[in-house]
Amino acid sequence: DADVTQTPRNRITKTGKRIMLECSQTKGHDRMYWYRQDPGLGLRLIYYSFDVKDINKGEISDGYSVSRQAQAKFSLSLESAIPNQTALYFCATRPTPSSYNEQFFGPGTRLTVL
Amino acid sequence: AQTVTQSQPEMSVQEAETVTLSCTYDTSESDYYLFWYKQPPSRQMILVIRQEAYKQQNATENRFSVNFQKAAKSFSLKISDSQLGDAAMYFCAFLGGGSNYKLTFGKGTLLTVNP
Numbered sequence: 001d002a003d004v005t006q007t008p009r010n011r012i013t014k015t016g017k018r019i020m021l022e023c024s025q026t027k028g029h030d031r032m033y034w035y036r037q038d039p040g041l042g043l044r045l046i047y048y049s050f051d052v053k054d055i056n057k058g059e060i061s062d063g064y065s066v067s068r069q070a071q072a073k074f075s076l077s078l079e080s081a082i083p084n085q086t087a088l089y090f091c092a093t094r095p096t097p098s099s100y101n102e103q104f105f106g107p108g109t110r111l112t113v114l
Numbered sequence: 115a116q117t118v119t120q121s122q123p124e125m126s127v128q129e130a131e132t133v134t135l136s137c138t139y140d141t142s143e144s145d146y147y148l149f150w151y152k153q154p155p156s157r158q159m160i161l162v163i164r165q166e167a168y169k170q171q172n173a174t175e176n177r178f179s180v181n182f183q184k185a186a187k188s189f190s191l192k193i194s195d196s197q198l199g200d201a202a203m204y205f206c207a208f209l210g211g212g213s214n215y216k217l218t219f220g221k222g223t224l225l226t227v228n229p
Binding site: 033040041042043044045048058088090092101102103105107108110 | 209
């Protein structure tokens with residue numbers, strides 16, 4: 001079984017709809033992240049969380065919100081989706097402390113907003 | 115703010131040959147970490163190799179090695195004996211030691227391996 005899972009894997013929605021992307025991990029890591037990948041732009045950080053009560057904005061948080069329901073779950077919401085939020089979304093985790101500072105990525109969610 | 119630059123949007127290599135992907139970065143920090151991630155068509159992000167800035171020795175993982183030039187802020191990836199399965203998008207990434215909460219990614223290099 002995968003250590004970091006994301007649901008759904010693919011989603012098509014319409015402008016104005018509310019969408020939630022979910023991330024779950026069985027690695028027992030404290031830190032969780034949401035990234036967005038656009039063609040030609042690499043990955044950019046949306047939100048990150050160091051524990052259930054510690055949530056922080058990343059570089060492109062406008063239009064998004066998150067919820068850390070438990071150590072293992074970190075959800076990303078688009079309150080009113082717009083077409084330029086069409087992208088590939090990744091959840092990642094990292095343990096604390098971490099000797100190697102490696103982040104472990106989920107399989108990604110491809111979101112299309114029409 | 116840190117920036118990561120990959121100057122080669124696309125590269126190609128013949129099977130069994132060697133290819134080098136370039137990455138430069140800009141930071142004022144002295145303690146940091148550098149990574150190369152591979153993203154095949156399955157879109158999974160896979161860690162290829164990591165380098166701690168305090169280590170002078172270049173990291174090596176089987177056919178993958180890096181040339182880390184700290185003074186020049188350069189971190190290139192060399193793939194030896196290229197295989198068809200190496201075809202993917204490759205991302206260089208930076209993690210600051212002082213603000214080590216996020217990875218900063220380059221825009222990626224698409225590697226094609228020709229049989």
